[in-house]
Amino acid sequence: MHPAHSIIIFTVTSGLGFGLLAFLGLGQPAVTGWSAFWYFALAYGLSVGGLVSSTFHLGNPQRAWRAFSQWRSSWLSREGVLAVATLAIMGIYAFCAVFMGQTLTVLGIIGAILALCTVFATSMIYAQMKTVPRWNHWSTPVLFMVLAVAGGALLTAHVLLAVILLAVAGFLQMFSWTRGDTALAQSGSDIGTATGLGVRGMVRAFEPPHTGNNYLLKEMVHKVGRKHAQKLRMLAFILMVLVPVLLLLIPGGWVIVALAFLVHLVGTLTQRWLFFAEAEHVVGLYYGKR
Amino acid sequence: MTTLPQTTGKKLGLVIDLDTCVGCHACVVSCKGWNTENYGAPLSDQDAYGSDPTGTFLNRVHSFEVQPETGPAQLIHFPKSCLHCEDAPCVTVCPTGASYKRQEDGIVLVNEDACIGCGLCAWACPYGAREMDAAAGVMKKCTLCVDRIYNENLPEDDRVPSCVRTCPAGARHFGDLGDENSDVSKLVAERGGMDLMPEQGTKPVNKYLPPRPKDVEPEFDILAPYLEPVATDQKGFLGWLDKALEKI
Amino acid sequence: MGQPKIDLSPKVSDEVRKTTCYMCACRCGINVHMKEGKVAYIEGNKDHPVNKGVLCAKGSAGIMQVNAPSRLQKPLKRVGERGKGEFEEISWEEAYDLAVEWLEPVHKKNPEKLAFFTGRDQSQSFTSFWAQGFGTPNYAAHGGFCSVNMAAGGIYTMGGAFWEFGQPDWDRTKLFMLFGVAEDHDSNPIKMGLGKLKERGAKVIGVNPIRSGYNAIADEWVGITPGTDGLFILSMVHLLFKAGKLDLNYLAQFTNAPAFIDEKDGPNKGLLLRDKDGKIIVKDRATGKAVAFDKKGVKPDLGATYKGARTVFQQMAEKYMSDEYAPENVAAATGIPAERIRAMAADLARVAFDEAFELDKEWTDFRGEKHTKMVGRPVSFHSMRGVSAHSNGFQTCRALHILQIILGTVEVPGGFRFKPPYPKPITAHPKPHYKVTPGAALDGPHLGYVHGPDDLCLKPDGSAARIDKAYTWENPMSAHGLMHMVISNAHAKDPYDIDVLFMYMANMSWNSSMNTGGVMKMLTDKDENGDYVIPKIIYSDAYSSEMVAFADLILPDTTYLERHDCISLLDRPICEAEGANDSIRWPVIEPDRDVKGFQSALCDLGARLGLKGFVNEDGSQKYKDYADYITNHERRPGVGPLIGFRGEDGKSEGRGAPNPNQLQQYIDNGGFYEIHVPDGADFYKPWNADYQDWAVKIGIYDAPQPYLFELYSEPMRRFQLAAEGHGDRQPPDHLRGRIGETMDPLPIWYAPFEDSRVDIEEFNVHALTQRPMAMYHSWGTQNAWLRQIHGRNPLFVPTKIWEANGFEDGDWASVTSAHGTIIVPVAHMAALNENTVWTWNAIGKRKGAWALKEDAPEATKGFLLNHLIHELLPENGDGMRWANSDPVTGQAAWFDLRVKIAKADAPADAMSHPNIEAQKSPVGVGPQDLEWKVGQ
Numbered sequence A: 001m002h003p004a005h006s007i008i009i010f011t012v013t014s015g016l017g018f019g020l021l022a023f024l025g026l027g028q029p030a031v032t033g034w035s036a037f038w039y040f041a042l043a044y045g046l047s048v049g050g051l052v053s054s055t056f057h058l059g060n061p062q063r064a065w066r067a068f069s070q071w072r073s074s075w076l077s078r079e080g081v082l083a084v085a086t087l088a089i090m091g092i093y094a095f096c097a098v099f100m101g102q103t104l105t106v107l108g109i110i111g112a113i114l115a116l117c118t119v120f121a122t123s124m125i126y127a128q129m130k131t132v133p134r135w136n137h138w139s140t141p142v143l144f145m146v147l148a149v150a151g152g153a154l155l156t157a158h159v160l161l162a163v164i165l166l167a168v169a170g171f172l173q174m175f176s177w178t179r180g181d182t183a184l185a186q187s188g189s190d191i192g193t194a195t196g197l198g199v200r201g202m203v204r205a206f207e208p209p210h211t212g213n214n215y216l217l218k219e220m221v222h223k224v225g226r227k228h229a230q231k232l233r234m235l236a237f238i239l240m241v242l243v244p245v246l247l248l249l250i251p252g253g254w255v256i257v258a259l260a261f262l263v264h265l266v267g268t269l270t271q272r273w274l275f276f277a278e279a280e281h282v283v284g285l286y287y288g289k290r
Numbered sequence B: 001m002t003t004l005p006q007t008t009g010k011k012l013g014l015v016i017d018l019d020t021c022v023g024c025h026a027c028v029v030s031c032k033g034w035n036t037e038n039y040g041a042p043l044s045d046q047d048a049y050g051s052d053p054t055g056t057f058l059n060r061v062h063s064f065e066v067q068p069e070t071g072p073a074q075l076i077h078f079p080k081s082c083l084h085c086e087d088a089p090c091v092t093v094c095p096t097g098a099s100y101k102r103q104e105d106g107i108v109l110v111n112e113d114a115c116i117g118c119g120l121c122a123w124a125c126p127y128g129a130r131e132m133d134a135a136a137g138v139m140k141k142c143t144l145c146v147d148r149i150y151n152e153n154l155p156e157d158d159r160v161p162s163c164v165r166t167c168p169a170g171a172r173h174f175g176d177l178g179d180e181n182s183d184v185s186k187l188v189a190e191r192g193g194m195d196l197m198p199e200q201g202t203k204p205v206n207k208y209l210p211p212r213p214k215d216v217e218p219e220f221d222i223l224a225p226y227l228e229p230v231a232t233d234q235k236g237f238l239g240w241l242d243k244a245l246e247k248i
Numbered sequence C: 001m002g003q004p005k006i007d008l009s010p011k012v013s014d015e016v017r018k019t020t021c022y023m024c025a026c027r028c029g030i031n032v033h034m035k036e037g038k039v040a041y042i043e044g045n046k047d048h049p050v051n052k053g054v055l056c057a058k059g060s061a062g063i064m065q066v067n068a069p070s071r072l073q074k075p076l077k078r079v080g081e082r083g084k085g086e087f088e089e090i091s092w093e094e095a096y097d098l099a100v101e102w103l104e105p106v107h108k109k110n111p112e113k114l115a116f117f118t119g120r121d122q123s124q125s126f127t128s129f130w131a132q133g134f135g136t137p138n139y140a141a142h143g144g145f146c147s148v149n150m151a152a153g154g155i156y157t158m159g160g161a162f163w164e165f166g167q168p169d170w171d172r173t174k175l176f177m178l179f180g181v182a183e184d185h186d187s188n189p190i191k192m193g194l195g196k197l198k199e200r201g202a203k204v205i206g207v208n209p210i211r212s213g214y215n216a217i218a219d220e221w222v223g224i225t226p227g228t229d230g231l232f233i234l235s236m237v238h239l240l241f242k243a244g245k246l247d248l249n250y251l252a253q254f255t256n257a258p259a260f261i262d263e264k265d266g267p268n269k270g271l272l273l274r275d276k277d278g279k280i281i282v283k284d285r286a287t288g289k290a291v292a293f294d295k296k297g298v299k300p301d302l303g304a305t306y307k308g309a310r311t312v313f314q315q316m317a318e319k320y321m322s323d324e325y326a327p328e329n330v331a332a333a334t335g336i337p338a339e340r341i342r343a344m345a346a347d348l349a350r351v352a353f354d355e356a357f358e359l360d361k362e363w364t365d366f367r368g369e370k371h372t373k374m375v376g377r378p379v380s381f382h383s384m385r386g387v388s389a390h391s392n393g394f395q396t397c398r399a400l401h402i403l404q405i406i407l408g409t410v411e412v413p414g415g416f417r418f419k420p421p422y423p424k425p426i427t428a429h430p431k432p433h434y435k436v437t438p439g440a441a442l443d444g445p446h447l448g449y450v451h452g453p454d455d456l457c458l459k460p461d462g463s464a465a466r467i468d469k470a471y472t473w474e475n476p477m478s479a480h481g482l483m484h485m486v487i488s489n490a491h492a493k494d495p496y497d498i499d500v501l502f503m504y505m506a507n508m509s510w511n512s513s514m515n516t517g518g519v520m521k522m523l524t525d526k527d528e529n530g531d532y533v534i535p536k537i538i539y540s541d542a543y544s545s546e547m548v549a550f551a552d553l554i555l556p557d558t559t560y561l562e563r564h565d566c567i568s569l570l571d572r573p574i575c576e577a578e579g580a581n582d583s584i585r586w587p588v589i590e591p592d593r594d595v596k597g598f599q600s601a602l603c604d605l606g607a608r609l610g611l612k613g614f615v616n617e618d619g620s621q622k623y624k625d626y627a628d629y630i631t632n633h634e635r636r637p638g639v640g641p642l643i644g645f646r647g648e649d650g651k652s653e654g655r656g657a658p659n660p661n662q663l664q665q666y667i668d669n670g671g672f673y674e675i676h677v678p679d680g681a682d683f684y685k686p687w688n689a690d691y692q693d694w695a696v697k698i699g700i701y702d703a704p705q706p707y708l709f710e711l712y713s714e715p716m717r718r719f720q721l722a723a724e725g726h727g728d729r730q731p732p733d734h735l736r737g738r739i740g741e742t743m744d745p746l747p748i749w750y751a752p753f754e755d756s757r758v759d760i761e762e763f764n765v766h767a768l769t770q771r772p773m774a775m776y777h778s779w780g781t782q783n784a785w786l787r788q789i790h791g792r793n794p795l796f797v798p799t800k801i802w803e804a805n806g807f808e809d810g811d812w813a814s815v816t817s818a819h820g821t822i823i824v825p826v827a828h829m830a831a832l833n834e835n836t837v838w839t840w841n842a843i844g845k846r847k848g849a850w851a852l853k854e855d856a857p858e859a860t861k862g863f864l865l866n867h868l869i870h871e872l873l874p875e876n877g878d879g880m881r882w883a884n885s886d887p888v889t890g891q892a893a894w895f896d897l898r899v900k901i902a903k904a905d906a907p908a909d910a911m912s913h914p915n916i917e918a919q920k921s922p923v924g925v926g927p928q929d930l931e932w933k934v935g936q
């Protein structure tokens, strides 16, 4: 799939933002006043910034409000609804915390659950895609969630939790990469089933339908070289998991945690780039590009 | 229109005969012409006269080579447009309700006024049947020429999709695949019409008729050659000729 | 939430205007839907006899053609050097003045110094009429480089040809064999026909080195070695003779098989025995008497002898039963296993004879014999340039017709059928005319059919009378002229120099020439005085093509929706086997530029030059414009360009006085006119009295002219006789041998000439081109929709060569012929003859042409194979460079090309080579984006 910057930024920052909101909703840390303000500003900055970024790839963003209507079937719609609900509820929660110095625990818990649901909904947008076998697996939402929570933990300096979650994320990531590499082959779809001609013999794409370019090729038939991908995976793993964990193991307080977060952020952006760039859409079968 | 209708009145769709399609692209361009002028935004083209021309098309003709276990390789021209799936994932993923499947005939359409151009439906379609128009920012797809097939401004025999009307080889058939007595259903039954990527669970309405067997070697019997010689030399031939002429 | 309400019955258009497509030469009927006076949508016309409603990709893309940014805007006069594309816009008056200034002295003093050649237009009866009026012998259209072998091979053998002159009986055929066709002129009808066969489950056999398009849907594919079809066909003929699977009755009645070949040495040796009236003699089986072939009741005997002479049939049996043609002996050369050849021959015999059927139709033959039934033999063939564009193409075409004829499947139900005005024997065609009189018209039509050496266009000193050397010993039966030799001959001043080169609608500096680089040089070469070797070039195009850059004066034409045209029975009509049809184009929109229909411009120019046929007695202009000509011109009394709505009241058809309302009546009738062939006259046309009478009635002939199919070709034999020293017109000595060998009156096969001129071990690969169905030569590229389908053309390479060179996707190769090297991108194809590479024709473009940006893929990656093909073969020991053409007709042998191929480094500029420098565009470049919608 085409690794669109807006979507990479959206999934990464909104994940972190909602992860942070979940911690704040659970009162971890239980902050009020200015410190609450800064925490919430960061959380809202990340989540709302991400959401705004996601509208950059829309063809008609002025109609984005319509996206709230189809929550009954659409994960994207659900994500929108959940995000707004989370932001609204946590808004009240934050308002009370910042300006009234009050922590509305029940509201916070609801907000935290909603925040995690939002991340889940985001991940399901991808995980539901049967057309992208690499994504179409339980590990996709789990990894998204774990990363969001790990990010929240990092941002709230729950060092031990962060170390554990990052480690879990690391294992999951390894698993998901390895599984993903054979997902298309295991999916049962190949050029033979795509064309229905597989029963006759070996099928090969001959000429493309047009020599000119098209939306499908640009959007869904992205290809990364194997060597390049291996390097990037290594880099993503080191930055997203390894370095942050090692940093967190150094006792050093805020500065180290902040550094760990920044490294983690860069790592996650790389990971997310790969998440899209390496994902093979079955439509590529028709173009002989798989 | 969040969800798919439980059932549809008809299952209108296309049957494409891979044994007959010569890959001429007539359907491709006719579709572009009709749908540029009709339903929704025009199908635009970018860098139309430049180095990287790109445009929106609702129907494209691929070509594949098949190497059977024995015999020479075969080439198959393969038109592809929306299959108007019964379990259309493109509809259920749509956050705005812009994508929907019509209750009355099963045609899958995009309501362009509601489409935000998020592209998710195109991701959900295994067949590459949806293309985002770069100029209008809305999702375009085969409409099954919904503005032709019921159009009272057209003569009755023209109320078929543009691509079907134009196909010079007659490789495209249009009809109700929900009615087992329709011509298209009979054709599908007779010729073993097939689904594309059935494992995706989309239940396409459109069907493809597979190419008939090719290069079937006739059995050769040494003892009874194909063409029994009547003579081996000129003299013998003239003898035969004499007799043969008698018989005329 | 309910589903949205949509308008299911939107208004389709304000008005439908019915005219004729011209995105190619197939000439389908179109419905042009108009909105607000603009073209909104184009679809096929369901009532039209050619396409019956269907339309191809090009036809549907017509809207992008009439609006193409490449359209020329105004007459142009060259200001820079030739080839650069630097022009100034001038008015039509200035353009005419300049043309008259150049042409008038030529017309007055030496008309042959004008060479007027037209491309793939459909007004040849008009343009040739103009050239006749001018008095130059130097006129032809493009047939010489296109498919003259196919046309002439058919007409010389059976008075009609595949191509536009005939078609398979798509409704009844059960076995159809297609030789060397990718697309052809009859684009839509062939597809419709194949569709009918498929619907009925009839069998299709595709004989083609490449298995794409029509051949891809063939039930059986014969991936033949290029240039060897003749051998394959004659091998099947061999088997059919040996097995006696021959339609003896048909051969005896309708062909010259029972005629006697004079075997006595002397000037008549090899000619057919004739009676006092010049009629062919046959022996009647009933009476044993030798009589004229057309005597009432005669039953010609195929096996008889007469005065020691044997019949054509016996000589055929002797020739074709020889071991030379045994399947085992042709298998290696053709690449077809002997068993497959046997199987196919058996299949042909089985379907022709065992699946024969009868139609209950009565008919009377030319001998007066009544038949109660028509016997159908459901085997048919079609063939085009894969056979035609080889140096053995004429003989191969003849061989294929012989195969059809011995199976008795021409003009019978289920077989191959002629389209009016065919059948038409060569005796019904004119002979070529070339007598020049300064200031006056030529003595007759330029092109025709020669019957022997006496008809050649030679000057008294034996040199060529025509600039293209048509109808000379080098290519005696060059019925369509040799447009591909005009520029090189004019440049070499051989046979003489010319003053004005006037061309119309042919991209001669690019894809329609062999040796493209060389031709560009010839067009720009200067002599020692600094003058161009070809002094003046006038060219008419509608678009900014490559050729435009090489002209001194451009007459900008309209597009096809902006002008009058007629597709006439005097020319290349749109008839079907069951109807004589013609059609028109008319301005469904008015041009928005200062352009003029070329034919109308010729009416103006003809008048200004005072040409015969273009001025009235008082010297005033005769035809105001082409519409006026179409309406009022009469070729013979009562016979004009159009057959419909003739007579002052518009009630006559075929013959009748001019009708001032004719064009409007055509428009009202959907743009065409149809006269149905009467029932019972629809088969056996060459011999069917009812057909002959009908043809006379509608003006196709002036008297019935039944004839025999010429299995044995006497005209060819006459040339051989000359080569053997008989007669007073004698070929030059160096040509005697070749004429003797190649002009065999019974079809033969010889290896393509290039094979004996280059080292075939070194140049071991055949290189071909094919027409893409969605692109018309060079001119589809300016179409924003079509160029997305075919914007680049890789060289397709078969598996064997692909693997031997270790090619991978994205690789480049150098491809070298005896003449040059190109460096091009490659792609793999498995369904391909293992010694053949190919590419799509005419996709490569020169930078700056067609209003494309200079970095368009057509100009950077696209390429022409033409750079590798030379109009002359390499010298090979005899000091001669023979033409790369068929020795009989002069047909350009595009497909004889042999190359060698090797992996190459990707060029540093990632462009295919050679890479010709850009030409300046007189029309700028097209817009960036398109959102085309007329009715907003």
Ligand SMILES: Nc1nc2c(c(=O)[nH]1)N[C@H]1C(S)=C(S)[C@@H](COP(=O)(O)OP(=O)(O)OC[C@H]3O[C@@H](n4cnc5c(=O)[nH]c(N)nc54)[C@H](O)[C@@H]3O)O[C@H]1N2
Pocket (backbone or CB within 6 Å): C119, C120, C142, C145, C146, C147, C504, C505, C506, C507, C508, C511, C512, C513, C540, C541, C542, C543, C544, C545, C546, C547, C557, C558, C559, C560, C598, C769, C770, C776, C777, C778, C779, C841, C842, C865, C866, C894
């Ligand atoms: N390698 C290779 N070369 C080949 C062939 C091949 O098979 N292989 N095939 C050969 C054959 S058969 C042919 S026929 C030739 C074809 O070659 P050409 O006859 O040169 O064909 P086009 O490229 O279509 O060029 C025709 C010109 O007519 C112009 N034109 C189009 N419409 C109009 C109009 O309405 N009015 C006027 N005045 N001009 C118009 C176009 O702009 C273009 O410049 O190519 C030959 N060249």
Ligand SMILES: Nc1nc2c(c(=O)[nH]1)N[C@H]1C(S)=C(S)[C@@H](COP(=O)(O)OP(=O)(O)OC[C@H]3O[C@@H](n4cnc5c(=O)[nH]c(N)nc54)[C@H](O)[C@@H]3O)O[C@H]1N2
Pocket (backbone or CB within 6 Å): C024, C025, C120, C146, C147, C179, C180, C181, C182, C183, C184, C185, C186, C187, C207, C208, C209, C210, C224, C225, C226, C227, C228, C229, C383, C384, C385, C386, C387, C390, C768, C769, C770, C771, C772, C773, C774, C775, C776, C777, C895
């Ligand atoms: N869409 C479209 N239609 C066109 C044209 C166009 O440019 N575009 N051009 C028009 C013109 S001018 C012409 S002349 C016609 C030509 O129409 P076609 O005759 O179809 O010409 P080509 O496309 O050159 O195809 C020649 C075919 O012959 C095969 N071939 C080559 N050598 C041999 C051989 O030795 N034996 C056999 N059996 N096959 C061989 C090639 O593989 C190829 O498939 O098409 C006309 N129609």
Ligand code: SF4
Pocket (backbone or CB within 6 Å): B020, B021, B022, B023, B024, B025, B026, B027, B028, B061, B077, B079, B166, B167, B168, B169, B170, B171, B172
């Ligand atoms: S128009 Fe018909 S024959 Fe041509 S590509 Fe489309 S389906 Fe195939």
Ligand code: SF4
Pocket (backbone or CB within 6 Å): B081, B082, B083, B084, B085, B088, B089, B090, B091, B108, B124, B125, B126, B127, B128, B129, B130, B141, B202
């Ligand atoms: S083919 Fe694709 S776009 Fe069409 S209904 Fe099926 S899933 Fe949706």
Ligand code: SF4
Pocket (backbone or CB within 6 Å): B093, B094, B095, B096, B097, B098, B099, B110, B114, B115, B116, B117, B118, B119, B120, B121, B122, B138, B139
């Ligand atoms: S692109 Fe339009 S139709 Fe497709 S999912 Fe998004 S809103 Fe729905």
Ligand code: SF4
Pocket (backbone or CB within 6 Å): B030, B031, B032, B034, B035, B058, B059, B081, B082, B141, B142, B143, B144, B145, B161, B162, B163, B164
């Ligand atoms: S049915 Fe209509 S919209 Fe669909 S592919 Fe055919 S022409 Fe295009």
Ligand code: SF4
Pocket (backbone or CB within 6 Å): C021, C022, C023, C024, C025, C026, C027, C028, C051, C054, C055, C056, C057, C058, C059, C060, C187, C188
């Ligand atoms: S075959 Fe196509 S381009 Fe040619 S006349 Fe017919 S519709 Fe037009």
Ligand SMILES: [Mo]
Pocket (backbone or CB within 6 Å): C145, C146, C147
């Ligand atoms: Mo041609």
